[in-house]
Amino acid sequence: MRINLLLIAMMLNYFISFSQNELAKKGTITLADNQKVVFSNLTLTNGKFIFTENNSTSKTELSLNEVKYIDDEKMSRIFTNKSVETVEEANKIQENIQLAIIESEKKEMDERLRIMREEAGSLKLRRNGIFKTKEDFIYDRIGSFEEVVAKGLIGFEKKPLAKIEDNCFFYYKKTDEKVKNVFAISYKGHLYFQIYAILENRNKTDRAQTNSFPNSFVRVLSAGENYYYLEADLANAWAQGFAYGGIGGATGGYLAETMVNRKGVVWDIKNKEFNIFKNCKDYNEFIKAIYPDGIQQCEKHQPDITKIREVIEKIK
Numbered sequence: 001m002r003i004n005l006l007l008i009a010m011m012l013n014y015f016i017s018f019s020q021n022e023l024a025k026k027g028t029i030t031l032a033d034n035q036k037v038v039f040s041n042l043t044l045t046n047g048k049f050i051f052t053e054n055n056s057t058s059k060t061e062l063s064l065n066e067v068k069y070i071d072d073e074k075m076s077r078i079f080t081n082k083s084v085e086t087v088e089e090a091n092k093i094q095e096n097i098q099l100a101i102i103e104s105e106k107k108e109m110d111e112r113l114r115i116m117r118e119e120a121g122s123l124k125l126r127r128n129g130i131f132k133t134k135e136d137f138i139y140d141r142i143g144s145f146e147e148v149v150a151k152g153l154i155g156f157e158k159k160p161l162a163k164i165e166d167n168c169f170f171y172y173k174k175t176d177e178k179v180k181n182v183f184a185i186s187y188k189g190h191l192y193f194q195i196y197a198i199l200e201n202r203n204k205t206d207r208a209q210t211n212s213f214p215n216s217f218v219r220v221l222s223a224g225e226n227y228y229y230l231e232a233d234l235a236n237a238w239a240q241g242f243a244y245g246g247i248g249g250a251t252g253g254y255l256a257e258t259m260v261n262r263k264g265v266v267w268d269i270k271n272k273e274f275n276i277f278k279n280c281k282d283y284n285e286f287i288k289a290i291y292p293d294g295i296q297q298c299e300k301h302q303p304d305i306t307k308i309r310e311v312i313e314k315i316k
Contacts, residue, residue, distance in 0.1 A: 023049075023079070027072040032065065032084045042070070122164075122189030123223050131184040134201055138272060143182070147173040150187060153213055164190055166219045166231070180215050192217035195232060198265060198274045206276040209234045209263075218265075222309070224316030228267040231305065234276065235261065264308045277303060291315050 022043045029037040029049070038054035049062045049070075070079035132143030148170045151158035161168060170179040170187070179185065183197045196214040211234055222229040264277040277283040280298035287294040294311035296303050 023070065024072040027070060027078070029062070029067055030069040030071075031062075032068050032081075034068070123191060123220060124189045125191045125220065125223055125228070126184075126186035128186045128188065130179070130182055131186070132182045134183050134197070134272070137183050148179060148185060148187065149173050153216055164188065164219070166221070167216060167233070168192075169213070169216050178215060185217060191220040191223075191228070193220070193230065193267065193274075198232065198276070202274045202276055203268075203271075205282070206274070206278055208236050209276055209278055211235070220267075222312055222316055226269055227312065227316045228269070229309075229312045229316060230265050230267075231262050232265055232276075233261070234263045234278070236278070261302050262305060263302075264305055264312070266312070277308065279303070283308065287311060287315075 022041070024039075024042045026040050027038075027042065029039055029042075029051070031037065037060075039051035039060075040054070042049060042051040044050075047064060049064075049067060050059055051062075052058070053060050064081060065084065067079070068081050068084045069077060071077050126137075126140065127142060128145075129142035130144040130146065130148070131137040131141070135141070136143045150161045150165065150168045151171055152161060152165070152168060158169065158171075170185055170192070171177060172179060179194075181196070182194055183201075184194065185192045194215065194217050195211045198218075199209060199211070199214065202209065211232065218230045218232045220228045220230050264283070266275050267273075268275055275286055277286065279301055280296055280303040283303040284295050284298065291311055291314060294307075294314070296307060
């Protein structure tokens with residue numbers, strides 16, 4: 001009888017030890033919501049973690065699904081709840097997907113707004129196409145419907161422009177060859193004149209104007225029944241030539257670059273020619289008979305281009 005009682009006592013002690021397994025004396029519990037709890041005397045009893053919280057004498061219980069990690073006082077991880085990790089990762093993936101969708105929708109909306117602004121800003125002066133000659137342009141004869149793409153002025157490998165620019169090159173989309181020796185291009189409702197065409201068809205008094213990119217194009221910014229207005233970076237060819245040749249070197253090159261100015265240009269519809277406002281005096285000569293109030297006090301060699309724009313809106 002005594003032997004049987006002893007065996008029963010030993011078995012009870014075994015099961016009690018099994019059901020009350022001490023995991024760590026001290027450490028930190030990371031909960032499923034990432035909050036942290038400092039503990040002492042952590043045991044696993046009947047599928048629950050039982051411990052004493054820091055600065056407390058009472059016992060605390062946590063179910064397995066409430067716990068994410070347990071680290072002992074040596075910062076060794078003694079428990080990882082994979083089910084909580086998996087749910088958290090799934091939630092994070094879903095959150096990232098939602099953020100990606102929101103970002104994609106935002107970009108799509110921004111692109112739509114950009115296109116709407118460009119369409120609203122386009123003057124639609126001509127049908128889209130290439131006007132190879134001055135006569136083609138005057139009589140609205142499109143010389144080619146070949147598709148073109150706009151590219152920037154700078155860089156060896158030029159990428160297509162994402163938005164409408166005031167100054168650019170055009171390339172034939174099929175061959176990727178630069179468009180040269182044409183008069184104008186109507187592109188996405190915007191009218192562009194080639195710099196070379198402007199210089200070749202300028203008023204006879206607008207001599208000695210030059211540009212570093214004669215095959216580039218400039219966009220018409222404003223238009224009416226009398227004039228199409230645009231702006232181009234131009235310099236006096238004679239003055240630049242003296243800077244390059246007479247002075248030479250880095251100093252001459254620097255001086256030549258400083259001679260480039262943004263100048264107003266109008267396509268005179270009646271006279272079928274370009275008029276370049278090469279300096280303040282030249283602009284005043286142009287405007288005095290048309291709109292005397294637009295004459296500027298020439299404090300500088302170049303006129304105030306902002307005031308030119310205001311006047312153009314009145315006379316165009």
